[in-house]
Amino acid sequence: MKLAILGATGPSGIQVVKEALARGHEVTAVVRNPDKLTEKHENLKIVTADIFDSESLVPHFEGRDAVLSCLGCGPSFFSIWTITFYTDSVKSIVAALRKAKVTRFVCMASWYTKYDANDPFIINWVLKPLFLGQSLHNMGQMEDFLEADCSDIRYTSVRPPQLTNGETSGKPVLFEEGQRISSAEKRKFICCRRDVARFMLDVTEKDEHIRKCMAIASG
Template identity: 30%
Template sequence: MNLTVFGATGGIGQEIVRQALTAGHRVTAVVRDPARLTVTGDGLEVFRADLRDPEAVRPAVAGRDAVLSGLGARSREDAGVATRLTRTVLGALEAEGVRRLLVVSAGPVGPAPAGDGPLDRTVRRLVSALLKDVYADLREMEAELARSATDWTVVRPPRLQNKPLTGTYRTVVGGFPPRGRFIARADVAHAMLAMTDDPATVKQGVGVAY
């Protein structure tokens, strides 16, 4: 496939680029600072762009089979960035007629798993309170996607870890895996690539965790 990756210098974004190239896809990595992209390989195009301008981004998405985004806040101070930057991506996709879009959100933004015990519910409440502004941003981002004409998928992981790819995790379309507390960024990337051509995930939030 011919893919475009936004947030390509982030932890999940770089993993998406790396794994997509390994799988033989052609990848356009959209970055603000090319020096921060450590991934190389045949089939990689690095596209430098200002994500405040949908017109500047249109060439990066034109004719692509799918677009994957790891854009989001790196800290509480960055709250709001996910919605703002995703609006830019949506504007470019809709202008070019590209429909398939997968983005990263967060587990607490979606429905709570039915089988969680008291500890998991308490941790979820505490984390949601601590990252209130970040999760409000992600909820608005998800609302923007729902209003769009794209065939979107929102991937909602729990706490992220910098660990090697396992390829073994649980996914729940429209929900979240019970007692799912952690997942590696590499496995989130793996899940997103696997969902790219999965029609069951279109216009759905998908919980992913170990």
């Protein structure tokens, strides 16, 4: 497949690039600073673009079978500042997808993007108020935009929990449609970035979970 990958210089994005190349795909890595991506491969093309400018994205999306995004921003302490990174970027990406006539889009979000009174106390009353609230809220707004305003986009939102840089066990990635994996044991509330990459490539190749939000975790 011919893939465009956004956020390719980030810790998750580089894993998606490596996994895609290992599977024999042709990869266009769309980055802001090409010096940060040191990966070399005959099937890898590194290009620069502004993710908030749809016109700069269009040439790099044209002719692609799918666009995968690992874009993200850091948490805001005490959730003081409103975050619009995810909605601002996805609106630009969708505009570029439409102009490039690409309909398949796979992006990263997170567990707990929506409020649920049944979620653990530490999530609703510690992590969200102090650290992750604005980021998770804006990820949820991004998913709402895709659902409500993008009927022509065949998206999958991939929702991992706490991310790690550990090695994959090679076991199948756990997945479940919704906010979290309800049957996961405590030790499963993590996901290594390579497993995120594996799942994103799996759903792209198999054309699965269209217009769905899928919670995942390492197996």
